[in-house]
Amino acid sequence: MADTHPSTARRIAPVEPGSILLPEVISLGRENAKTLGFFPDGAFQDYASRGHLLACVQDQRVAGYLTFRKRHLTITLVHLCVAPEFRQGGIAKALIDHLSQASSGFAGILARCRVDFPADAIWPHLGFTARNEIPGRATRQPTTLRVWWRDFGLPDLFSTAPSDRIVAALDSNVLFDLHTDRSEPELNESKALLADWLGDSIEYVVTDEVFTEIVRHPAPQARHALQAYASTFRILSDIDPALVRKLTTQLTDAIGPGESPQDESDRRHLVLSVVSGGRFFVTRDTGLLDFAADIDASIGLTAVRPCDLIARTHAELTEQSFTPDRLSGSALSIRPYRAADIDDLAQTFQAFGHHEPKPAFVRTLRDSLAQSTQSKGRIVVGQDGTLQGLLVVSSVDSEARIRLLRTTRGAASDVLARHLVWLAVQDARRAGRGVTRLVDEYVPPAARSVLGALGFRPADEGMAKVNGIDVMSTRDLADRLRSVDSIYPDPTWIEDTARVLEHGQSRLPSRLAFECERVIWPAKLLDTALPSYIVPIRPEWAAQLFHAQLAEQSLFRSDPSLMLRLNNVYYRSSIPRRIEAPARILWYVTASRESPSTRCVAATSLVEEIVRGPAKEVFSRFKRYGVFRWEDVLDLANNDPFGSIEAFRFGHTEPFETPVDLGRVRVLAEQVGAEMPVLQSPSKVPTDLFSAIYREGFQSRA
Template identity: 35%
Template sequence: MIEVRQLRLDVDSNQLAEVSRLWRSNSATLGFFTAGAFQEYAAKGQILIAEDDSEQCVGYALYRISRNVVVLVHLCVATERRSSGVARALIDGLKSATQTMRGIRLSCRRDFPVAALWPRLGFVAMNDRTGRGVDRKPLTTWWLDYGHPDLFSSNLAIAMGSGQKLPVVMDANVFFDLDERNDVESEESKALAADWVQVNVELFVTPEILNEIDRQKNESLRRQERARVGQFSMVQSELAQYDRFVEEIRFLYKTPITVQDESDIRQLAYALAAGIQFFVTRDAGVICRGDVLYEQYGLTVMRPVDLVVHLDSMESEADYRPVRLAGTRLEHRLVKPGEVERLVLRFQGNAVGEKAAAFRRTITALLGNPEKCRCYVVCDGTEEVLALYAKREVDEVLSEVPLLRLNARDLDATLARYLAAHMHWRSASRRAVITKICDKFLMPVVERALTESGYSHSNGHWIRAGFPMVGTSRQMAEALSNLANGRSDVVVPLKSLSRTLSNHSLISDPFSLAKVETALWPAKITDLAIQNYIIPIQPSWARELFDEELARQDLLGANLDLALQLEGVYYRTTHFTKLAAPARILWYVSQGKNIQGSGHIRACSRLDEVVVGKPKELYRAYRRLGVYEWRDVYATARQNINSDIMALRFSQTEQMNRPVAWKRVQEVLRSRGVNTNIRSPVAIDTETFFELYEI
């Protein structure tokens, strides 16, 4: 009898050692992995072990979560227990432990014998790609679908990945580690050569690597290493940008600056000038400057083991980094007369086959109909034009975006997510139900942002429904079905959502139904059985995180754009430990002296994640979201870096049309037997939530 369970780091030290032993016996196919990486995955609860009747570990599955997809990193079974059902038991256990995800994805070399196992376990082969090793062996991507309704897209774009890898610059020490030698120091870096990492990460070298190679005394070794440089992509950067970064980074080093320091400075400058956000190294001198490099330039410096362990959060950081726009007052203004030629040069879709003359005609035609269509540019504080879009209100239900272009270099992914949300926010603010983006020359980064922002691809357009309605799942299904009638261009996604809401098995699954509510934001489904909380927040943090009215009272004139707050994180003490996601939040802004509007429930959000950890660990995990600085997180921990604090990650915040005053809140709570002064989070039932939400 095989039992599959989660490995617990606090009590399973012997089993973790056995997992490591199993890996080492099979490292030729599994690839390199470090003891630190095993510890981190175990700490996150992402190792399952299979035990026999004598509690002997006979196999394990190690995985990570990326965009609601389970990525299987290792599936390992003891040699003597193969063909006895252990692998199937581990996959079944993994499905059970991750049942709210979309499915399992893995990559495996075609020439490995285990490739024949995946179809027998229910996987299907989706695509092939060439590996990055010296022999360039092909890898197959396998997919096991959990069968949940696909709410957001008619394809597996997210599940299979967009084809875009995470760009990471590697330092010279990591490059040299990845050669054929075997020693203890290089083992950490060799984990980057594993097949599953290659599928997700593109490792870059900089021109400085050639100087590092030149310092090798052995001529034969120099030739070998120069030949090996060709296995990796070389960064491309503008010389003026590179020179500027060299001079700026030099100030981070104390004099006298050594030859190695100069080389490190050039490596970092090349990475920054190329617009790459991640730099992997084992150099202690570079690592100790990591916090400063992040704060000043947004460059994340990490060891190889950190990349292996935190790849999922790095992907999120690459997709959405509002901290990079912090302090930037994005201005949406109408296109000015005489700007057309400049916009054609800046935003023509060369990469997707668009002709300049055709693009010019498109812009001119849209500008020529100002009564029905408005063309906007998005500028930063220096008046640099970062984006161009057009919007027209077709009727009271439908808003169309016939043009959506970006040119913001390393900010494209963040700006794309921002604009996808901005379009939906604009539609929701006028109570339009459907946003349709119909630009035929969208950049891949924009298509990815739309997919991850809840848009569906249908008939060549991108559609998102935002339902300003409170009702049962059945009522919403009927309303969506009625809305789809007579609208052939949007009938597929609306009917799909309607069928999903009519699915009786889904209604009993709160996680799936919560995804429907997310897709239909700002809709609220009254028969959705998830947790609801009232969470107190100080006016100063409400102003920074989500409250436009409080922000306008700031003497510094804060300019809060809610579309930039796609996600937020709020840190608090761990006094109330029963918070769980997914859930809805009603934000109670505590009373502040001379702050109009405080002492009210003022906003509603979706709670996506609750994480308890040490302040430095949590700050590094969520600093991409901005707002909080290290000193703020440190203060939450009462200046104790070893104290646990709680991070609440939330999204889809909406302002209450009628904020609910303290007195009324207390009346509602007491009528339902809840006595509280709301100094810590309060769990409330669904009926109480809707009574307060709809006041």
């Protein structure tokens, strides 16, 4: 059909939070909510603030818009909406083409659409091909979603990674809302959870307490129907009675014991959600929601209304679920375990619920102690002496094998598990082991959920990750990947990745290089478009974020839990504007009156995102990272809450074994023929200088 709206009057524009286009976009979304699903105003605001909302403006009107997420190397469409009077006019294609052109380095765009919607026919015309079909979330009439993919010709290194969906437990009132046929405003808020675009983002679960509440329903027929419906969800049960008792005590101390059977059920719902690794508890119970802050502080579970969960989904997926605030206040220490610890370790970490044989568990612990030159075992201990985590790693030929990876169940178990896996990878790298392999058959769900994001894939035995060593070229990485392809049942991803790495016509785009470095961390790739910077940081912040030696000094009061944080945020003045993401950074610790002898490059990190804006808004978004106080951020903005600052979210931090002092940096710059970087503010550094400083920081490995 001919384009009835000439493209000469058309423009594609990013929609920012204060844009005059945003109300039009929200209005258009509301008009099409029947097919798009409920989308709160806050969700539109969040997508706009992240640059993930595009509008097509024609004849001074919003003719269409799209919202999207960027996760690893995949762009996922959330909404693609065109106003009825502009349909069949090329608006959808213009939006998709614009997004594609602005997404260099990504593997492609993913979309899902119900097969019974007329819009399902448009995707081939937009350059998409059908990949597969999956069940929809409708409760009454079964629906089918077709998965569409627009390929950019690059491999998605995470395409076979385990799911990292948000786990949200449903309160009984929300479950009942989802099951009913009635249409009322409050019921519709809950039913919005069934929107198809949320299918790959959230796993809804129920606790076994919901069946107790169903029994209280007066109508037998309704009881049977609700029991059948509740059984379609994954059911969380009391698998750790000791932890349930402990968390119940903490929760009761925070919000009181309750005064009715319903109150008792509510508290059991909350505790079971935490024990089984839930992040959110979705409820319309205003009594519980009034205690949301106390619930979060006492057991680490976030109680939210359905609409709030939907609004928060984008942030949770973009920034991952491993947010640092979930360890705040927990002073943890890591040490080798001893023979005297074995009985306590078995009592705490043996997988009783999965019938793990105690003799085999104990034998693994004892073997590690007996073979201390080839095996290392460590435990994580809380301030009160309680065991929190266990890691046993053995060296076998060219591999580092994680024989035991255990954490106690609780709100921060996935954060701790991720840190333990990271320790194993660092040990493997120091020992020159080319592969880290997880062979623990009884690894808890919280630990298993982090593996995909860390580069682990299903292997011929357990799950395995390729370890990069030192700094390397893309061709070296291709050779390393091919050298281990036999351990993967489906090595197609290795050949696809290697072919892209060996493509010599241009440097690897920065986004793809960034994802490659995350997968092969801690190695660094030399010949890519990923930029490197050197960033000054005050000693007190370095002590909090990564510098263990400074943290041990009494001059700087540091929270030991911060050393477990794998993702953090650093704030600075937005002037001068020097850094773009993604990027690598070297941390230069400046001098201070308390620590005049620092002046050294002490660590390196990967920067995933840069956010610039008014201090109040930027801090509000990242305050859960917990390192900086509002007073610190306000000072950067010259005491103006609306003054401009920037924050960059970074991770994969690697503290140097030997910090490189300022004089040595000058020598290295001269040796590689580079200018000495200006250290008063962030400065871009050439790859050769980055490589020289990095190798110097780990010279003991040579």
